[in-house]
Amino acid sequence: MKNLWTEKYKPSKTGEIAGQQKAISEALAFMDSFEPGKALLLTGPAGTGKTLLVETLARERSLLLLQLNASDSRNAEGILGFFEDSTRTKSLFHSGKIILIDEVDGISANDKGAVSAITKIIKQSLYPVFLIANDPWAAKLRPLRPYVKMVKFSKVHSSSIEKRLKEICEKEGISVKGTVLKDLARWSQGDLRSAISDLQTVAQGKNEISEEDLEILGYRERESSIFEILPTVFKSRSISASRKAIQSVDKDPDEVFWWIENNIPLEFPPEKLAQAYDLLSKANMLRNNVAVQQNWRFKAIMTDMISGISVVKGEAHAPHHGFMMYQAPQKIMMMGRTKSSRAALNSLCKKIGGVSHTSTRVVKRDYLPYMRIILKKEKPAETHSAFSVNFNKEEIALIVKV
Ligand SMILES: Nc1ncnc2c1ncn2[C@@H]1O[C@H](COP(=O)(O)OP(=O)(O)O)[C@@H](O)[C@H]1O
Ligand SMILES: [Mg+2]
Structure with a gap:
């Protein structure tokens, strides 16, 4: 062929x-x-x-x-x-x-x-x-x-991929504008075959390609910040425009969910609030399904659903609209603050899991509650060697606290 x-x-x-x-x-x-x-x-x-x-x-x-x-x-x-x-x-x-x-x-x-x-x-x-x-x-x-x-074999380095793509374009007589080849190289994640076939999809039959031509691949054109996309998500009145904005942001849709949730009161008039939160609560069920069923399709559906927030809003405005100072969601700020103790807890659960031959998740869900009760009763202890794991003082504190 x-x-x-x-x-x-x-x-x-x-x-x-x-x-x-x-x-x-x-x-x-x-x-x-x-x-x-x-x-x-x-x-x-x-x-x-x-x-x-x-x-x-x-x-x-x-x-x-x-x-x-x-x-x-x-x-x-x-x-x-x-x-x-x-x-x-x-x-x-x-x-x-x-x-x-x-x-x-x-x-x-x-x-x-x-x-x-x-x-x-x-x-x-x-x-x-x-x-x-x-x-x-x-x-x-x-x-x-x-x-x-x-x-x-290792992944092919993205600069080598870019170089290959450039050579192909030269041989095919295609002139290249902007960062198209760099983008293709980056997206292929070291898979040179898929980079070349993506290039063919984008460029065959053309004598010039630019970044807009990449849309055919359904990739994000470029990463946007959350502050750039929120106005579109809230004000565009088009699900597809909102969805595109959400897909282009440098954050997980899960996180975008919380940004939307947190800023609804800024954008919506009181009479529309119930409808907005109703949509989000449905999206939230899908969000939970992603975790419970480990099925990532729900994430895509969830993204479609939160994209609908622009349509719910329609022409309506909050009483004080105009320039918006969007607020970072409390949940994410809190996650940021507790990041180090969550990491510590995770590694502790991993340590326990190693002894009990269970996953970190199971340790967290099934073991920790009981360990907490036991350790609370037996305090104050400097170290503890129950459950065949040696815990130090900090680790005990961590378990007791959660
Ligand atoms: N390291 C490479 N150098 C040059 N071309 C490559 C390289 N890796 C893949 N390709 C291109 O991708 C195509 C598929 O590569 P292939 O060797 O079949 O990959 P795999 O590692 O999956 O066996 C090749 O025919 C070639 O066009
Ligand atoms: Mg092969």
Whole structure:
């Protein structure tokens, strides 16, 4: 598919791969001193050049690449059927071969046969075997450990991504305005594949791109401060304008919720207050669902809902409208003040969790109330070694206080 820019602008030599110097030299060393029985396991985030490295190695050295992907059948039979003979026989037209089993994380955890088939291939292959997995710590890869050497890929640095994007634009004859490429590089979070395909989405068929063109990707154009967006949120009378403003702010929607809640009395006339708080209380239920059900979709719905505050307000004004001095919500100021003691409590709960083999959250919810009662009864104590954890005076105070 040459019409994909990720294919069109794919490096053809290992020397052209962005970053990953250490991984590349480890792979070259592995090839040069290859001995059967050990494979190279490339791990790391998506879009950083893992598959690319194996492909370019094969191309550079005129080796036949035998590649098994996630879309191929990868049970034991499939793996052995594909590789078993070819790993032990010579290639007619190439000087050698490279065996690649890509996206190993995708092999079913229940399929123990598949993992032992891979082991078998590693043991008997006369040619270098590469495995690729995103997550090096996946439990199902454990049986492979003795047979692999691990090589880590890192995220591609955003300045290298920007440079790549610039080269592509030059070759495509696209002139670039403003910070478009920097933004794309930053948003891709080290994933060069997605940066290039985002660029293609934005730029294909154009001879000039600027920041407005990025809107098609649904990203925030730039970060705004909460004081810049609150007037829009309260006064725009358009849900979509409000939503866009909330999405562009450098704060979590959760925090925006409290800013809105705190400033409603400044913006709304008394007769509209009930309606405004009613909307917020519904949004608040969704906010709570995010935490309780660990479902982040609720956050998006919550954001849509608080965006509606501009419509509730409509043409109405508070009696003293005009220039607004928006107030920071008490809740957030308080969270700021108690940040250090909350952090201390969290780390204490983590310590207890380590002994009781429970999560910090469970310790907080189920253990702390009882510990508080016990420790209160037994005071004053300098230290306490109940529950198999040694608490010092400060820690006891912290537990008793919450
Ligand atoms: N380090 C890199 N240098 C140059 N291009 C890269 C790099 N990483 C990814 N790419 C681009 O992204 C595409 C996909 O990369 P790929 O190697 O398949 O990523 P993955 O690490 O997920 O296997 C490549 O074809 C290439 O166009
Ligand atoms: Mg890949």
